[in-house]
Amino acid sequence: MKIATYNVNGITGRLPILLKWLNLAKPDIVCLQELKAPQASFPEQAINEAGYDAIWHGQSRWNGVAILSRIGEIHETRRGLPGDPDDEQSRYIEAAVGGVLIAGLYLPNGNPRPGPKFDYKLAWMERLHAHLATLVDLKAPVVAIGDFNVIPADEDVYKPERWKDDALFAPEARAAFQKLLDQGWTDAIRHLHPDETIYSFWHYWRKSFERNAGIRIDHLLLNQAAEKRLKTADVDLRPRGWEKTSDHTPVWIELGDAPVKGKRKTR
């Protein structure tokens, strides 16, 4: 089972890119972020024609998240992160698909720091921590994936010194991300590629992608049951090189088949 996360940076303008990539990579489940489109504007028909079911939580102009599946029904379990009834931003959607619980998220950027946006980011991470605490110990595989807007370590940014005051690399944000991992989540990319330089985002300007001046902020976190089935984790660099593309590129994992149920363990 191939599961991917992709910040499309606007589903309307990026639809040809998304469809091309779906056809090429054929992921089974995809979490999308930054739809930047109202609920009614989601291109459901085009997604269906590409072979995918979808649920989504849109919002005019900003944010917006979706879950796509080509392996069967999407059983939505939650939309919106609990903990703040006044939070109207569309940044969290959760569903069971094919025996895996998928938590799709778009964590706030938080710039400029310090300021109210950074405070919102940290508060959102606290809420995420509280909610993921209820999921991490499930017996079923759980994957918490999306654009976390956090650069976890020096190895995840081309020039750490230039990012030290940025909300994506701030000590408080990195500590909050580490606190999430400490609950029992595995960063799939780092688990399988401990020493590789792997980025998932490059600015549009100054030929960042051509120079590989990137950062790694799109993550797939696995609970123990999911980690046991982890076979592959990688970024798909192809879409980032296309015309009129997102500034992010997809990150994906392959999970092996579920263990056969009812099989008695031998001692």
Next chain:
DNA sequence: ATGCCTCGCATCGCGAGA
């Protein structure tokens, strides 16, 4: 120190992204 590039729209400038 700042802008760089790109998008959507309460559009022809701005806010947001990261």
